[in-house]
Amino acid sequence: MPKGLTFLPSLALTAMMALPLAAQDAPNASTVVARVNGDEITLGHVIATASALPAQYQQLEDDVLYDFILEQLVQQHLLGQQQATLNPLNALRLENETRSLRAVQTVDAITAAEVTDEAIQAAYDAQFAEFEGEDEFNASHILVESEDEAKAIKAQLDEGADFAELAKVNSTGPSGPNGGALGWFGKGQMVPEFEGAVLGLEKGQISEPVQTQFGWHLVSLNDKRKTQAPELEVVREELAQTIRQEAIQTKVDELTQQATIERPTLEGAGPEIMRQIDLLQE
Numbered sequence: 001m002p003k004g005l006t007f008l009p010s011l012a013l014t015a016m017m018a019l020p021l022a023a024q025d026a027p028n029a030s031t032v033v034a035r036v037n038g039d040e041i042t043l044g045h046v047i048a049t050a051s052a053l054p055a056q057y058q059q060l061e062d063d064v065l066y067d068f069i070l071e072q073l074v075q076q077h078l079l080g081q082q083q084a085t086l087n088p089l090n091a092l093r094l095e096n097e098t099r100s101l102r103a104v105q106t107v108d109a110i111t112a113a114e115v116t117d118e119a120i121q122a123a124y125d126a127q128f129a130e131f132e133g134e135d136e137f138n139a140s141h142i143l144v145e146s147e148d149e150a151k152a153i154k155a156q157l158d159e160g161a162d163f164a165e166l167a168k169v170n171s172t173g174p175s176g177p178n179g180g181a182l183g184w185f186g187k188g189q190m191v192p193e194f195e196g197a198v199l200g201l202e203k204g205q206i207s208e209p210v211q212t213q214f215g216w217h218l219v220s221l222n223d224k225r226k227t228q229a230p231e232l233e234v235v236r237e238e239l240a241q242t243i244r245q246e247a248i249q250t251k252v253d254e255l256t257q258q259a260t261i262e263r264p265t266l267e268g269a270g271p272e273i274m275r276q277i278d279l280l281q282e
Contacts, residue, residue, distance in 0.1 A: 027043055028043070028044075029042060029043055029044030029047065030042055030043075030044065031043040031044075033045075033046060033070060034070060034073070034074055036074055036077040036078060036081070037081060039077060039081070041070070041073050041074065041077060045073055046066065046069050046070060046073065049069050049072070049073065050065065050066075050069055053065075087280075088280045088281070089277070089280045092280070106251070107248055110244075110247050110248055110251055111244050111247075113247075114243055114244070114247040115240050115243050115244050115247070119243050120232075120236060120239050120240055120243065121232070123239045123242065123243055124232050124235065124239055127239075128229040128230070131228075131229040132226070133226030133227040133228060133229070134186055134187065134226065134227050135186065135187060135224065135225075135226065135227075136184050136185065136186050136224070136225050136226070136227055137184065137185060137186075137198050137221060137223075137224055138182075138183065138184050138221075138222040138223040138224070138225075139182050139185075139198055139219055139220060139221050139222060140163060140164065140167060140175070140179060140180035140181045140182060140219075140220045140222060141167070141171070141173065141175070141180050141182060141194075141217045141218060141219045141220070142163070142166060142167045142170055142171045142173075142176075142180050142217065142218045143171050143172050143173035143176070143180075143214060143215050143216070143217055144170060144171070144172060144215060144216050145172065145215050145216070146215075146216060147209055147211070147216050149170070149216065150209035150216040150217070150218055151209055153166055153170055153218060154206070154208065154209060154218055157206055157218065163179070163180065163206065163218075163220050164179030164180065164181075165179070167179050167180030168180075172215065173214070180220070181222075184225075186227070191212045191213065191214075193210055193211060193212045194210065194212050194217060194219065196210075197210040197217065197219045198219055198221060201219065201220075201221035202221065203221055203222070203223060203224055204220075204221070204222075205220070205221055206218060206219065206220045207219040207220075
């Protein structure tokens with residue numbers, strides 16, 4: 001049984017959970033799925049509960065999830081019937097939750113109006129239509145401990161020795177067994193001295209020995225290219241999120257300008273007063 005969906009033993013609830021849906025052509029949100037001492041639990045209550053569950057619970061089989069949710073609602077109602085009213089703390093929590101849900105509805109409305117396919121396409125075009133790309137480099141290197149070793153290997157390379165084979169035999173770096181291949185990388189991904197050596201090479205050239213904090217390198221530039229703009233679908237969610245955030249902030253700024261907002265100073269207390277839950281008992 002999934003944790004968090006129930007908190008009481010089932011006892012004699014099975015018959016109550018098995019109540020049939022109201023006789024009608026098509027169930028709707030008002031369809032009664034259980035009655036607890038005369039109080040109705042509707043299909044709408046079940047749907048609302050299911051929609052708010054964490055993602056892992058959404059993977060459950062529908063019949064299993066339905067039964068667990070209905071059992072939880074029945075048990076909650078049994079316990080809830082023991083209270084005539086909410087205490088001050090829970091009444092305030094309910095007010096906060098209501099405020100939050102109303103705000104979410106506004107955010108959902110803004111999202112529906114502003115985050116459209118057209119808006120996403122326009123944002124993509126604005127960001128990438130003139131995308132020129134950045135340089136990326138494909139290089140290999142041979143790493144040794146001393147300048148003399150590097151010079152000796154460079155002399156062999158100048159005489160036509162194979163770079164990859166010399167890297168396999170001589171390089172102390174982790175790329176040595178792969179012939180010194182480092183793959184593709186962009187600016188800023190290598191230490192400055194190494195990057196400087198790469199930038200000074202043409203495709204197919206091998207550098208003079210260059211020293212970094214790791215030792216002495218001989219660098220071979222295998223290839224060079226420009227990065228490509230990402231496909232729209234790759235960045236769709238990122239663009240949608242940016243549009244959403246900007247639209248919400250614009251709305252908040254607009255409402256703030258129109259509103260009268262007062263923040264009276266707390267007299268005789270600082271922010272730490274929010275920890276004093278006993279104030280709700282007064």
